[in-house]
Amino acid sequence: MVLTADAQALETKHLGFTISPHEECAVEEAVRIGGEVVVLTLGPAEAEEQLRDQMAIGADRGILLKTNGEEWDAQSTAAAIVDAIRAEGPFDLILFGNESADAAGFQVGIRVAHALGLPVVTGLKKIEVQGDRVRCERDVGGARDVVEAPLPAVLTVLEGLNLPRYPSVPGRLRAKSKPLAVVEPARPEQRLEKLRLVVPEGQGKQAEILENAAAVVAVMQSLGVA
Amino acid sequence: MIVCFVEDDELSAQAVGFARTLGEVRAVTFAGAYQPAAWAKALAAQEAEAIVAAGSDRGNELLAHVGALLDQPFAANVTAIDGDVVTRVRWGGSLVEEARLHGAPKLLTVAPHVHAPAEFDPEVLEAVDDGSPKVLERVEESSGGVSLRDAKVVVSGGRGVGSSEGFAIIEELAGLLGGAVGCSRVVTSAGWRPHADQVGQTGTKISADLYIACGISGATQHIAGAKGAKKILAINTDPEAPIFASADYAVIGDLHEVVPAISAELRRVRG
Numbered sequence: 001m002v003l004t005a006d007a008q009a010l011e012t013k014h015l016g017f018t019i020s021p022h023e024e025c026a027v028e029e030a031v032r033i034g035g036e037v038v039v040l041t042l043g044p045a046e047a048e049e050q051l052r053d054q055m056a057i058g059a060d061r062g063i064l065l066k067t068n069g070e071e072w073d074a075q076s077t078a079a080a081i082v083d084a085i086r087a088e089g090p091f092d093l094i095l096f097g098n099e100s101a102d103a104a105g106f107q108v109g110i111r112v113a114h115a116l117g118l119p120v121v122t123g124l125k126k127i128e129v130q131g132d133r134v135r136c137e138r139d140v141g142g143a144r145d146v147v148e149a150p151l152p153a154v155l156t157v158l159e160g161l162n163l164p165r166y167p168s169v170p171g172r173l174r175a176k177s178k179p180l181a182v183v184e185p186a187r188p189e190q191r192l193e194k195l196r197l198v199v200p201e202g203q204g205k206q207a208e209i210l211e212n213a214a215a216v217v218a219v220m221q222s223l224g225v226a
Numbered sequence: 227m228i229v230c231f232v233e234d235d236e237l238s239a240q241a242v243g244f245a246r247t248l249g250e251v252r253a254v255t256f257a258g259a260y261q262p263a264a265w266a267k268a269l270a271a272q273e274a275e276a277i278v279a280a281g282s283d284r285g286n287e288l289l290a291h292v293g294a295l296l297d298q299p300f301a302a303n304v305t306a307i308d309g310d311v312v313t314r315v316r317w318g319g320s321l322v323e324e325a326r327l328h329g330a331p332k333l334l335t336v337a338p339h340v341h342a343p344a345e346f347d348p349e350v351l352e353a354v355d356d357g358s359p360k361v362l363e364r365v366e367e368s369s370g371g372v373s374l375r376d377a378k379v380v381v382s383g384g385r386g387v388g389s390s391e392g393f394a395i396i397e398e399l400a401g402l403l404g405g406a407v408g409c410s411r412v413v414t415s416a417g418w419r420p421h422a423d424q425v426g427q428t429g430t431k432i433s434a435d436l437y438i439a440c441g442i443s444g445a446t447q448h449i450a451g452a453k454g455a456k457k458i459l460a461i462n463t464d465p466e467a468p469i470f471a472s473a474d475y476a477v478i479g480d481l482h483e484v485v486p487a488i489s490a491e492l493r494r495v496r497g
Contacts, residue, residue, distance in 0.1 A: 001320055001446065010321075021411070021428040075299055099286075099302075101427065101447070104316055106302045106335075107290035114294035120263070121359050122287050136359075140283075142373055143366045145260070149359045159428040160421030163414075191299040193326040195311065200322055207460065207476035213484070213491035216459070219475055223457060225379050225403060225436045226492060 007196035009071070019050045021159040022097030028164040029157060030095055031058035033129055038062070038091070040084060042077050044069040048180065055175035056167030062180040063088060071103070073192040078111035080185040085116065088181070091152060093134070098123050098156040105192075113154035120154040121147045125161050227252055229274040231265075231288055232348050237280035239343030241336040245278040246344055248307065253346035256353050260284070261360035264353045266291030272351075276332035281315075285335045298329040303337040318427035318450025339454075372406045374423065379405030380434045380455070382425055383413060384448075386441020386462065386481055390418040395485045396440060402492050408432065410442045426451035440481040444469025461485065 002011040019027075030037045039054040041047050042065040051062035065080050072080070085091065094116075096109035113120035125144070126137035132151050137144045139158075149155075167175070210216050220226035230245040232238035232253045245251045254272070256265050262284070269277055270292045277292055279285030281303040293300035303315040305322065312327050315337045327334065374380060381400040383393055393407065400407045408425040409418070425432055427450035437455035441462060442448060449472050452458060460473035461481045470476050477484050 001317070073299065075293075075297075078294075102317055104302060104318070105290075105300075106286035107293060107300055110287070110290040111294045114291070119359050122262075123283055137365070138283075140364070141375060143364050145361045146363045146365060147359045147361055153359075160414075160424070163417065163421075191328040192301055193328065195324045195326060197316070198313075198322050198324065200319070205471060205474065207470050207473040209476050209478065210459075213487040216475075216477065216484075216488050217491045217495055219457075219459070220403070220436065220492075221495075223436050225405075226495075 001199050003197055003199065007198070008194065009197070017046060017050065019053065020097050020101040022099065022101075022157060024164045025159050025161040026095040026097055026157045027054045027057065027059060028162050029127060030093070032162065033093065033127075035092070036060050038088065040081065041065065042072060042080055042185075043067060051180060052172075052175045052178075053167055055178045055180075056171040057165055058171070059178075061178055064180060064182045066182050066184045067187065070187060071194060072187060073190045073194070074103070074105035074107045075111065075191055076188045078108045078115065079188070081108065081112050082115040083185065084183060085112070087183075093129070093151060094118070094154045096154065096156040098158050109154050109156040116154070118152055118154050119149040120156070121149050122156040124155055124157045127155060127157070127161065227274050228276045228278060229254055229269065229272045230346075231255065231269060231277070231279040231285065232346055233280075233282075233284065235280075235282075236343060237282050237285070237336075237338050239346065240338065240341045241278055241280040241285070242346045243344035244304075244336040244341040245276070247341075248276055248278075251346075253348040254351045255348040257350050258353075259360045259362070261353060261355065261358060262287050263291055263358035264356050264360070265351075266295060267356065268351045268353045270295040274331045276334065279335050281335040281337045289333050289335050293333050296331070296333070298331070298333055299327055300333040300335075301325065301327050302335050304334045305337045305340045307332075307334070318447060319453065320446040320450065372404065374406045374408055374425070374430045374432060376433065377406035378435045379403040379438070380408045380425065380432050380436075381405055381438045381440065381485075382408035382410065382442060382452075383419075383440045383481070384410040384442030385412045387413065387418070388441075388482075392482070393419065395482070395489070399438070399485055399489050399492075402489055403436075405434070408437075410445075410448050424451075439469055439473070440485055442469055443467050444472060 037059040039059040040063040099106045123138045306313040427447040459475040460469040
């Protein structure tokens with residue numbers, strides 16, 4: 001991993017962008033549940049591409065909370081999402097990834113739920129809407145905890161909830177003409193204020209080459225696992 | 227006073243150890259069905275300079291609720307703190323962030339395995355059932371095999387395995403070692419194995435004595451789930467595969483030949 005010169009971000013010159021795996025499952029689940037599906041993200045203008053991808057798999061419209069590329073902390077991200085939901089909602093179900101792949105704050109969905117006065121259930125691997133309630137399951141190491149909530153509710157989900165489909169070519173064509181609202185919220189003072197990113201030391205080992213199966217089994221025996 | 231939410235587990239002991247570096251610690255817990263919003267209300271009502279928990283599913287969830295209730299920032303998976311500057315894990319551990327944590331009380335969770343555990347004798351706090359979602363029942367899953375998270379040996383396959391059927395040789399080796407079968411994200415996305423087998427940042431984080439990665443290139447998101455293993459053995463035809471930078475042992479070769487050869491050798495030495 002390579003950082004920019006000011007250590008504020010990853011150097012992305014040679015990288016592509018993608019939606020986080022948990023969020024990808026959230027959109028897939030929303031499309032499977034049915035009804036009108038709205039996809040929302042906070043990010044730079046380029047994030048429109050991810051919204052179009054999600055409209056290509058079946059979301060009906062998109063909302064881009066456009067930033068100038070600076071990162072927003074979880075509190076200000078949640079506040080901007082709450083404003084957008086108040087303006088565009090109400091919604092029966094508000095789905096989030098449990099934590100983002102990059103910032104991993106574990107909190108935006110929960111903050112949005114509190115601000116809107118809605119119940120929230122997190123870390124879900126299964127969701128069943130049953131009338132005006134939702135039955136949820138979360139993994140707890142070899143078992144599943146069952147939790148129910150009345151709708152409307154906020155749910156945060158994990159990869160494994162479903163197997164997301166790939167956008168089809170006709171889906172991509174349809175997505176181009178679906179409505180996309182662009183809002184530019186003001187970035188408030190950051191209260192979890194990023195100072196810099198650091199690549200931890202110790203990445204990059206020199207592996208010992210094992211030439212044959214006998215050498216592998218000898219290593220297994222020395223580790224006490226053979 | 228530092229308030230530290232604990233459960234009866236190792237990560238909580240580590241969180242208490244970390245919290246003691248900040249000041250005097252009151253370890254607290256709750257009885258009864260898990261009800262995060264209600265438990266968080268009781269935590270938020272405590273007089274404290276900092277409220278701390280383990281960076282576990284529950285620890286992160288409770289502190290996020292406390293952050294929302296108090297309208298304060300919350301730093302998840304902190305590895306170090308110096309005044310109001312925290313160091314925290316991002317990108318599944320491939321990067322860390324230094325950030326200024328404003329406000330009071332300080333709200334943070336402690337990243338797993340960065341601090342030595344400390345003993346604690348928790349006080350049980352009362353939480354008022356406010357009607358918010360709570361755990362209604364726990365359904366045990368009859369997996370039958372060794373769990374991926376706790377297995378002593380995990381044998382994993384990646385894109386190089388080539389197909390669902392290709393996992394037969396991976397299963398055979400895992401079986402001989404009394405271990406579990408894992409896989410990379412490419413494999414679950416292709417539908418060759420269920421997501422429950424996925425090792426990685428968005429799958430299972432393992433803690434095996436030996437992790438055997440077969441035909442896995444070694445994306446950072448995969449390493450994030452594998453690096454809890456004490457030793458990593460990578461089998462790959464490509465000597466430039468990134469997985470080797472995280473491996474202790476390497477076999478440069480085709481897993482379709484190497485893996486059956488290892489199984490055969492194991493059978494031979496066992497007679």
